[in-house]
Amino acid sequence: MESILEFNHINYAYHTLEGETKALSDITFSVANGEFVAIVGPSGCGKSTLLSLICGLHQPESGWIHLNGKPLNDNPTSIGYMLQHDHLFEWRTVYHNVLLGLEIQHKLSNETRQKARKLLDAYGLGAFADSRPSQLSGGMRQRAALVRTLVLDPDILLLDEPFSALDYQTRLTVGDDIGQILRNEKKTAILVTHDLSEAVSLADRIFVLTKRPATLKTCVPVTFDLAADTPMNRRNAPEFKHYFNLLWKELNHDE
């Protein structure tokens, strides 16, 4: 399969008055089209930085990133980015929150408006389209944030610990929900998480990063022999524990 994203010898450091903090060191990997990749690593190791680089919010100090075989500047590839918090705006209704990206990218039309409505309906938010975000539960808010991202029809989806702000039970259901949605839509997704079971239940491949400055330690391909490969089924499969322990060992090895 052709690769949609390529990282080539990427280095990145944060600069403050106190000095330089190396965040990423010589990271090289590629992600195939339609693949679901999870990135795990110790907290503060630069996982989120990686996503910011893909999105073009930061520039790498050296190395290059290609999306669909082209550099990031003026790249037509559409990137969706889900942040840790939903950041729904209280001064907009849920529906108008979902339209935010379309407004910014001047893509508002009857067609896209209809699509937004359809997605809201599909993800169980149809009845809440005209509500304020504060009237929604945490899980519903995160789903609304997902609709805001998906309505732009991204080619690649970046998930920056999008479930970590939810309570445990909601996290499981929403995580499974969203994982299922992305799998059905055949979206390429990169999930940054510190929750190993979340990574195992969702991903096709898992990248393990080391402590700062982060290097790519290993890459664990995840395959489950399941008739219906859903996150919930994965959690109950015997291989689950195996992958979990493998990742656990990898993460705690260098300490």
Next chain:
Amino acid sequence: MNKSTVSTAQQNYLNRLRAHRFIVWFLRVAILAGFLLLWEYTAAKGIIDSFIFCCPSRIAKCFLEMTRDGSIFLHIGITLYETVVSFALVTLVGILAAVLLWCSRKCSEVLDPYLVVLNSLPKSALAPLLIVWLGANRTTIIVAGMSVAIFGSILSLYTSFTTVDEEKIKLIYTLRGGRFHALTKVVLPSSVPAIISNMKVNIGLCLVGVIIGEFLAARNGLGYLIIYSSQVFKMDWLLMSIVLLCIMAMGLYALIGGLEKIYLKKFS
């Protein structure tokens, strides 16, 4: 809630609340009435010098006389006009300046000490200067009104703009928006409560500035009336003007309070 379903405990709670509110309002009115009665009584009995301290009945009579010949409306109207114009300008210029400062971090860092100094300067010191520069006319009074509020307004609006959640701005960038979108979609809408509370402060300050201006450079208006009447010892005029200023300040503040209520009702 339906009245028939209210439990006794809830009813007791509501009754206590109602009694509390009644007492608060009663005492408020009683203080004012008691004060006025005491004032009237002591002035009538000669305990205080009614030439210097005046008395409520004379103030009321004076007000009625001036409403009859209509002169009071001119004074009130002029002061009100000047206050509203300077308030509108402060709001507009304040928001625009804060937006400009937000757009350029360099600009805001360079200008910060100037704004701080201008804000802490006693603005009444500027009024004589304004008269020399702009002349003893209405422009001077409006600028004097603005000068009291504008610098503080810019500083506090800019502060509220910069304290907008960085992550919300990041969201705009992840949606491929630019700084302009960050301003119009996040910074301004989320600062509306701050803008309104800033307006509440400004309306009072503008009134202060306008009165200072009228003290020095007016032929009419309540500030002029105060200065003039103090010079000719017409204490009933003076006190009436102060009472009218109180009412005007209250009214303007209530107007913006109403605006805030409408906003809150719509967005929460």
